[in-house]
Amino acid sequence: DTEVTQTPKHLVMGMTNKKSLKCEQHMGHRAMYWYKQKAKKPPELMFVYSYEKLSINESVPSRFSPECPNSSLLNLHLHALQPEDSALYLCASSHPFGEQFFGPGTRLTVL
């Protein structure tokens, strides 16, 4: 299984909502990542988890809260988002510092 799955595929939320994005992999990777990609722009790294511990937070606002409950799962909790947070959110996983495998992303729209 060389797949990274992400749910949901699409999400529409209001600025007062709380929602979560989910990412799962069963490749035994111990590094997992969240990226944000705006339309026609390259992906931007948000968070890196290494062995279930947060190792990098690229100055992401606190309305984005990552969580890694186990080595296969990565969540991104969303609260009080702004319309400018609308984007494609990509999850990836890898062996530490190895080739990264990306999921198809969650298309988020904040109204």
Add this chain to the structure above:
Amino acid sequence: DAKTTQPNSMESNEEEPVHLPCNHSTISGTDYIHWYRQLPSQGPEYVIHGLTSNVNNRMASLAIAEDRKSSTLILHRATLRDAAVYYCILRDVERLGGSQGNLIFGKGTKLSVKP
């Protein structure tokens, strides 16, 4: 931060070779050169990477200049499925614990393939 420069877009004909250039004049000795591509409506996917020597795999070849200040990704026979944005990324193995050891995507080259 080491940076890369790529053309914004390129066109190719189907079944012809494609050479995608990347300039990285400030590359350091510990930077690996990585290529990823992103097909429409998909997440990026790994293509190839190298340090000093040319590399081949089932997807592509990577030619690295002797001074390492530039590299070229070679698709030997382009297919319609190769239409994507191709990203050339430097990854510093001595800074793997920090941001520079991770993937920092530039603007990439949008490759169009004509039938």
